[in-house]
Amino acid sequence: MNELQLKYGCNPNQKPSRIYMENGANLPVKVLCGKPGYINFLDAFNGWQLVNELKKATGLPAAASFKHVSPAGAAVGLPLDDTLAKIYWVDDLGALSPLACAYARARGADRMSSFGDFISLSDICDEDTAKLIKREVSDGVIAPGYTKEALELLQQKKKGNYNVIQIDPDYVPDPIEKKQVFGITFEQGRNELAVDDQLLSHIVTDNKTIPADALTDMKIALITLKYTQSNSVCFVKGGQAIGIGAGQQSRVHCTRLAGNKADNWFLRQSPQVLGLKFLDTLGRAERDNAIDVYIGEEYMDVLADGAWEKIFKEKPEVFTREAKRAWLDRMSDVTLGSDAFFPFADNIERAHKSGVKYIAQPGGSVRDDLVIECCNKYHMAMAFTGIRLFHH
Numbered sequence: 001m002n003e004l005q006l007k008y009g010c011n012p013n014q015k016p017s018r019i020y021m022e023n024g025a026n027l028p029v030k031v032l033c034g035k036p037g038y039i040n041f042l043d044a045f046n047g048w049q050l051v052n053e054l055k056k057a058t059g060l061p062a063a064a065s066f067k068h069v070s071p072a073g074a075a076v077g078l079p080l081d082d083t084l085a086k087i088y089w090v091d092d093l094g095a096l097s098p099l100a101c102a103y104a105r106a107r108g109a110d111r112m113s114s115f116g117d118f119i120s121l122s123d124i125c126d127e128d129t130a131k132l133i134k135r136e137v138s139d140g141v142i143a144p145g146y147t148k149e150a151l152e153l154l155q156q157k158k159k160g161n162y163n164v165i166q167i168d169p170d171y172v173p174d175p176i177e178k179k180q181v182f183g184i185t186f187e188q189g190r191n192e193l194a195v196d197d198q199l200l201s202h203i204v205t206d207n208k209t210i211p212a213d214a215l216t217d218m219k220i221a222l223i224t225l226k227y228t229q230s231n232s233v234c235f236v237k238g239g240q241a242i243g244i245g246a247g248q249q250s251r252v253h254c255t256r257l258a259g260n261k262a263d264n265w266f267l268r269q270s271p272q273v274l275g276l277k278f279l280d281t282l283g284r285a286e287r288d289n290a291i292d293v294y295i296g297e298e299y300m301d302v303l304a305d306g307a308w309e310k311i312f313k314e315k316p317e318v319f320t321r322e323a324k325r326a327w328l329d330r331m332s333d334v335t336l337g338s339d340a341f342f343p344f345a346d347n348i349e350r351a352h353k354s355g356v357k358y359i360a361q362p363g364g365s366v367r368d369d370l371v372i373e374c375c376n377k378y379h380m381a382m383a384f385t386g387i388r389l390f391h392h
Helices: 040-060 084-087 099-106 127-134 149-157 212-226 251-268 282-296 321-328 346-353 370-379
Strands: 003-005 016-022 030-035 062-067 068-077 119-123 139-144 163-167 176-181 184-191 232-237 240-246 335-336 356-361 381-384
Touching: 003 240, 030 149, 040 068, 040 119, 040 139, 040 163, 062 099, 068 099, 068 212, 084 099, 099 119, 099 127, 099 240, 127 149, 149 163, 212 232, 212 240, 212 335, 212 356, 232 251, 232 321, 240 251, 251 321, 251 335, 251 346, 335 346, 346 356, 346 370, 370 381
Parallel strands: 119 139, 139 163, 335 356, 356 381
Antiparallel strands: 003 016, 030 163, 062 068, 062 119, 068 240, 176 184, 232 240, 232 335
16 A cells, blocks of 8 residues: 545645655555544654664663654653652553653653654554553554554544554665645755764763763754754753753743753652642543643642632642742753754753753854853763754
8 A cells, every 4th residue: 555545634624635655665554543644644754763763772662752743752661760650640550661661751751742642652562551552642653563452452542543553664765855845845865864972972061971871861862853843952861851842943942941841840750749639530631730830830820719629639838939949959960952053051051950961962153162161160061963953
């Protein structure tokens, strides 16, 4: 089969819609369940490339959670500690497989953005991962295969309409890629850049010590950025993206957006948030929304009389700005990746507030010396890759 008809394009009025192989070859995908749409496949194919590269770069199973052609989260399959299992709402599932841990991390880092995601898995989907997926609000999943038990679980989701796609892991695309805009065909060579130790070997700061786990986090950041709408910045810690800023015209706005998401990820691990007593009837999505408001500036929306009673068993104390800052000051050893150079040191100042210690970026700004000077002020280690990673 070299063609697949879709329900519609980006929007319901954009018909007809299809995916097909221009050279007449068979499509490298099979739809095992559901009817994926145009955006579903954009997310699926970008996400598959991301997790496939992560697996090759780290040797670990990888997962990504995509929304609107950018990842909301990406991670490798490292074990979850008790705190992460709790804030990702998987502490009731017991020990998880490495692939399930990868998806729990990818989904859990920014659960607000991951709501209704398209999932990409580097490995054959196992039962643990399917159990996790089955209970989340999601549009679909792409993987190189599915165990019998996993497929049966996923086929029950959305009354049998959940999108399940199997991709041929041996498929290699043509080295030249094309797309059309306004009836005009664009053509370019694929971005086949390998993100490896050599790419990260040019360390330009006084601090030149980058431990192995930080080097892995740098690879995760850069590979994630390869498939994130530019401009983009990615904060990573412990084998997972914890804040992604995508599609902003100003780089510092990317850094602020990603940094705020990273801060929220860490604030969710604070005693104030872990101690929230939700009503038993409240679902995971409602709890995520309540936490997001509680740790933000609009906290009275969930703490006002008449509001908190619908969410909590007991009225929480206000999480003051001072208390939040004191908790965030504990965050450390965070890695930051950027898809293009930092033009000003304000990005480094913002990164420092979110515990960044390691940075990977192309370099090449006329103000590189000021950016390096700011990194040295905070004893950060920064590698210049020399390669831009724009993605559009």
